[in-house]
Amino acid sequence: MTDQSPFVDIRHAQKSFGTLEVLKDISLQVQQGEIVAIIGPSGSGKSTLLRAINDLDPLTGGEVWLEDMQVNKALPHRQYEAHINKVRQQIGMVFQHFNLFPHLTVRGNITLAPRMLKGLSAEEADKLAEEQLAHVGLSDRIDYYPSQLSGGQKQRVAIARALAMQPKVMLFDEATSALDPELVEEVNLVMKRLAEAHMTMIIVTHEMGFAESVCDRVLFMDEGVVVEEGPPSVIFHNPQNERTRNFLRKHLADNNG
């Protein structure tokens, strides 16, 4: 954790759809092992920023670096494809709607990419799946299909699937937003354990309590800019910016009925 060159480095990220500017010159450096939460109202650009990190939503300007590798390199199509597939293997991503593969069992979901992309044998991949499922507490569900799982279980499998590629960074795009309230905690718990294991994590979330308890740093985004950033204690309890205060006040009011 002493390495001070940023692990994930977003430089002057810009993104526009036609005349609509979604990201306006955002820079963000994340150190290895750091856990960063991005909060903000919907439409603030936080998901777009997260999805730019693995070039799922390519930027229209700026650069994204993972260690000494530029993610969004301008390359001819075929070279770009080869490059981005390598890069993405090192960046795990968890989606709001899980996106498990419904035609595969839990085992198949976890083993597919490691077998295809890392050349693992069936036995090696099986062992990997068992390990990863043990981490998320779902060892007994290995032969279930996604449709036989609850939302919380699905998301835990999705996390296990991402971790099976042994990524350097994990991106969470509102991982608990689609879950029933009583299922949120089991997913948060898995994420907390990842945090304790010093996984580098960038988390887009609406769960302020979770962000506060897990993250090292919080970014508040609004209208395509980072309005305020700092440690959770400051952002949540002593925000300096009027927009941050308004957002948190409204958010609290909404969530307490």
Next chain:
Amino acid sequence: MDFELMLRIYPFFLEAAWVTIQLSILTTILGLICGTLGAAARLSRFATLRFTGAAYVSIIRGTPALIQLFILYFGGPQVGIQLDAFEAGVIGLGVNIGAYMTETMRGAIISVDKGQREAARTLGMSQFQAFRRVILPQALRLMIRPLGVNINALIKGTALVAAISVVELTYTAQRYIGSTYKPFEMFLLSGVLYMVIIYVTGKGIAYLDQKVRLQ
């Protein structure tokens, strides 16, 4: 109604039904090939291919299948395409139904949730790997029923090749009307046999769909 005549004559209709079945099978195979190529073209990264696929679909769906058959069978020799009636029937109907199958397949592929592709790409799979291992297995399941609808239409559509003198069920009915003067019985016989073929095919497709359906 002359049941005795129908009983006497039905073996000839069974033979004709076999021709209809052969036509249907070959047309289905050709249709699936054309549909696969058409869908691949329609979904291609290259604009020229997308345009070609779209042109194929709109030309075929924009003109009567009968005219297409006539162009191929009667017009073909003029431009050096010599086909016998059966060949012209299979090619004409196959290329025709292929346009409908193009749209069925394309529809199934694009209706797979886009999060599936994203999840696969995020893990590091290439476009092709994601398509083959994640999108296609789901799309195949989605396309069985609608392809069944195409095949149902195709079987009935084989009646058109009577117009270019392929001796299948419809042509056979017309032929025996000439000697028996009993159009009701003759068309009824061929109609019943069409229904049997379609019923069995429909059951087969429903079984297949059931087998591979996602829970």
